[in-house]
Amino acid sequence: MRSVAGGVSAGLLLRIAPADASEKMTRAQAEYQDAPNGIYSCGLCTLFERPNACKVVEGEVSKDGWCKAFELAD
Numbered sequence: 798m799r800s801v802a803g804g805v806s807a808g809l810l811l812r813i814a815p816a817d818a819s820e821k822m823t824r825a826q827a828e829y830q831d832a833p834n835g836i837y838s839c840g841l842c843t844l845f846e847r848p849n850a851c852k853v854v855e856g857e858v859s860k861d862g863w864c865k866a867f868e869l870a871d
């Protein structure tokens with residue numbers, strides 16, 4: 798019984814820890830830039846969180862910025 802419980806919590810830790818550590822990319826990893834890419838910008842991206850955050854990139858982003866994770870709404 799004890800070993801089953803230990804196995805479960807170890808499994809949970811393994812699943813939670815990497816997700817927390819890599820939840821967001823750095824701006825460099827995402828190749829974020831402070832200017833739009835043509836007509837595409839954070840303001841049009843489904844991952845943008847007003848007023849100046851992003852669901853997948855760390856730190857502040859501008860609505861006029863852009864990165865390679867850009868995702869256009871359908």
Ligand code: SF4
Nearest residue numbers: 839842845851864867
């Ligand atoms: S373009 Fe990149 S930085 Fe901007 S909101 Fe979308 S995912 Fe975030």
